[in-house]
Amino acid sequence: MSNTPILQVKDLKQHFPVRTGWFKTLPLKAVDGVSFDIAQGETLGLVGESGCGKTTVGRTILHLYKPTSGEVIYDGTPITAQNIDQYRKEMQIVFQDPYSSLNPRMTVADIVGEPLDIHKLYRTKKERSEKIAELLNLVGLNSDHARRYAHEFSGGQRQRIGIARALAVNPKFIVCDEPVSALDVSIQAQIVNTFEDLQKKLGIAYLFIAHDLLVVQHISHRIAVMYLGKIVEIGSSEDVINNPQHPYTQSLISAIPIPDPDTARTRQRIPLEGDVPSPLHMPSGCPFRPRCRYATEQCAKECPSLQETESGHSIACWNPHY
Numbered sequence: 006m007s008n009t010p011i012l013q014v015k016d017l018k019q020h021f022p023v024r025t026g027w028f029k030t031l032p033l034k035a036v037d038g039v040s041f042d043i044a045q046g047e048t049l050g051l052v053g054e055s056g057c058g059k060t061t062v063g064r065t066i067l068h069l070y071k072p073t074s075g076e077v078i079y080d081g082t083p084i085t086a087q088n089i090d091q092y093r094k095e096m097q098i099v100f101q102d103p104y105s106s107l108n109p110r111m112t113v114a115d116i117v118g119e120p121l122d123i124h125k126l127y128r129t130k131k132e133r134s135e136k137i138a139e140l141l142n143l144v145g146l147n148s149d150h151a152r153r154y155a156h157e158f159s160g161g162q163r164q165r166i167g168i169a170r171a172l173a174v175n176p177k178f179i180v181c182d183e184p185v186s187a188l189d190v191s192i193q194a195q196i197v198n199t200f201e202d203l204q205k206k207l208g209i210a211y212l213f214i215a216h217d218l219l220v221v222q223h224i225s226h227r228i229a230v231m232y233l234g235k236i237v238e239i240g241s242s243e244d245v246i247n248n249p250q251h252p253y254t255q256s257l258i259s260a261i262p263i264p265d266p267d268t269a270r271t272r273q274r275i276p277l278e279g280d281v282p283s284p285l286h287m288p289s290g291c292p293f294r295p296r297c298r299y300a301t302e303q304c305a306k307e308c309p310s311l312q313e314t315e316s317g318h319s320i321a322c323w324n325p326h327y
Contacts, residue, residue, distance in 0.1 A: 008044055009044060009045060010042040010043060010044055010045075010078075011043060011044060011045040011079065011080055011177055011178055011210050012042065012043040012066070012077070012078070012079055012080075012178055012210065012212075013042050013076070013077075013078040014039060014040055014041050014042070014062075014066060014075070014076070014077055014078075015040050015075055015076040015077075015078070016038050016039070016040055016074070016075040016076070017036055017038070017039045017040070017062065017065060017066070017072060017074075017075035017076070017077065018034070018036055018037055018038055018039075018072065018073045018074045018075050019035050019036035019058075019061050019062075019065045019070055019072060019073050020032040020033065020034050020035065020037075020073045021033045021035060023285060025285070031285050031286075032285075033284050033285055034233075034234050034284050034287065035058045035061040035234055035284065036058045036061050036062050036065060036234050037058075037233075037234035037235055038075070038234075038235060039058075039062055039075075039231075039234070039235065039236055040236070040311070041229055041236065041239060043178070043210050043211075043212060044210065045177065045208060045210055046204065046208045046209070046210060047210050047211075047226045047227070048200075048204065048210070048211040048213050048224055048225045048226050048227075049211070049212055049213065049225060049226070049227050049228075049229060050213045050214075050215065050221035050222075050224065050225030050227070050228040050229070050242065051063075051212060051213065051214045051215075051228075051229050051231060052214075052215060052216060052218055052221050052228060052229070052230055052231065052257070053216065053230060053231035053232055054216065054232070054281060055216065056281065056284075057231045057232055057233055057234065058231060058233070058234040059183075059214045059216075059231055060101075060182050060183070060214060062212075062214075062231070063098065063180035063182050063212055063214055064098075064180075064182075065077075066096070066180065066212070067096055067098055067180060068084065068086065068089045069098075071086060079092055079095060079096065079178070080095070080177075093124075093174070094124055094174040094175070094176065095176055095177050095178060096176055096177075096178045096179075096180070097171040097172075097174065097176040097178075097179050097180070098171065098179065098180040098181075098182060099164070099167050099168055099171050099179060099180070099181050099182065099184045100167060100182055100184075101182050101183040101184065101186060101187060102187055103160055103161075103163035103164035103166070103167050103184075103187065103188075104155065104156075104160070104163055106167055107155040107163060107166060107167065108155070109154060109155055109156060110154075111154070111155075112151065112152055112153065112154055113141070113146075113150050113151050113152070113153055113154070113155070113166055114134070114137050114151035114152065116155070116166060116170055117137050117140055117141065117151070117166065117169045117170050117173055118133055118136075118137050118173070119170070119173075120170060120173040120174045121133055121136060121137075121173055121174075124174055126173075126174065134151075136173070137151055138151065140169040140172055140173055141166075141169055143169065143172065143203070143206075144165040144166075144168045144169045144172070144199060144203075145165055145195075145199060146162065146165055146166070146169070150162075150166075159192075160187060160188050160189070160192065161188055161189075161192035161195060161196060164184060164185075164188065164196055165196070165199065167184075168184075168196075168199065168200075168203070172203070172207075175207075176209065177208070177209060177210060178209065178210045178211075178212075179209055179210075179211055179212075180211075180212045180214070181200065181211050181212065181213045181214060182214050183214050183215050183216070184196060184200075184213075185197060185215070185217075185220060186215065186216070186217070193220065197220060197223060197224050200213075200224060201224060211224075213225055218246070218257060218258065218261050219261060221242075222242055222246050225242045226241070226242060227239065227240060227241055227242060227245075227317075228240065228241075228242050228245040228246070230245065230251065230253065230254045230257065232253050232292060232293055233281065233282065233284060233287065233292040233293070234284065234292070235292060235308075235321065236311060236321070237251045237253055237254065237293065237320065237321045237322070238250060238251040238253075238254045238318075238319070238320045238321070239311065239318075239319050240315075240317055240318030240319065241317055241318070244315070244317070244318045245318075246258060248318075250314060250318070250320045250322070250325045251293075251320045251321070251322050251325065252275075252293065252297050252298065252299055252322070253277075253293050253296075253297075254320075255275055256275040256276070256277050259272070259273065259274050259275040260274070277296050278296050278298070279295055279296045281296075282295060288305075289305055289306070290303075290304050290305040290306050290307055290308055291304045291305075291307075291308050291309055291321075291322075291323070292308070299324045300324075301323065301324060303323050304323050304324070307323075308321075309321045309322055309323050
């Protein structure tokens with residue numbers, strides 16, 4: 006893994022206008038000032054509750070949503086609406102639902118081969134067929150599967166087809182948008198292992214979006230924790246899991262199930278109070294303040310920014326608890 010960032014995200018914001026009356030619209034701040042780097046060959050896990058903006062971050066990085074503001078820098082070059090087409094081969098996505106993301110009217114050969122057709126990455130039909138067979142073998146399928154349709158496969162096999170499609174253009178960075186959340190637990194492990202094997206072989210960088218901390222801990226080099234459009238903690242996988250410093254992260258970690266019943270009984274659960282505030286009507290100051298047991302007057306006045314507390318470990322909290 007290289008220390009050179011292949012992707013830099015700086016103060017990225019994605020606000021959607023939402024009509025709240027006949028003549029009134031409010032900005033829904035799905036992503037509100039997110040910053041992070043991903044090195045070549047690194048996996049950054051992005052975790053948080055449903056609706057916190059994780060998927061929007063991934064889609065905005067790829068300009069599937071036009072960013073409201075902020076910068077996405079790929080390999081030293083800022084990505085804009087004008088030059089994004091030049092980088093479609095470099096940055097790809099694996100979607101959450103392996104069925105709805107595949108065209109049911111196309112064979113696997115056509116699905117995996119479509120990126121090859123668009124970017125003209127072959128000279129003859131024979132070369133195209135060979136590349137498709139190579140991609141299917143790379144993700145654990147075989148060339149006989151190329152003639153079938155998506156509905157003939159299991160969920161895990163369909164996700165492998167989606168991974169093969171993403172790999173067709175030889176990308177250096179892939180957004181993995183909750184790629185195992187719709188799969189059985191045993192299949193999840195197989196798909197995660199596939200991602201790891203591909204990273205070792207090809208040196209791909211991942212933004213791995215998920216809400217299962219055990220999966221994220223297994224695959225990620227670093228973890229970023231997101232709450233209501235903001236990153237509240239980021240650090241190495243080991244540090245974030247074993248030494249969470251933000252109250253929200255501590256609550257998430259305490260909810261991870263432990264297979265040993267004796268250990269589970271002695272573990273202190275940290276429940277979250279209240280409900281997630283509406284992103285249309287954000288609380289003043291820190292967005293986590295209404296649910297935080299350590300909230301003070303300062304938390305209501307000003308939103309904390311990410312501050313590095315240890316080497317590579319940063320949190321956004323006025324009253325961190327170690």
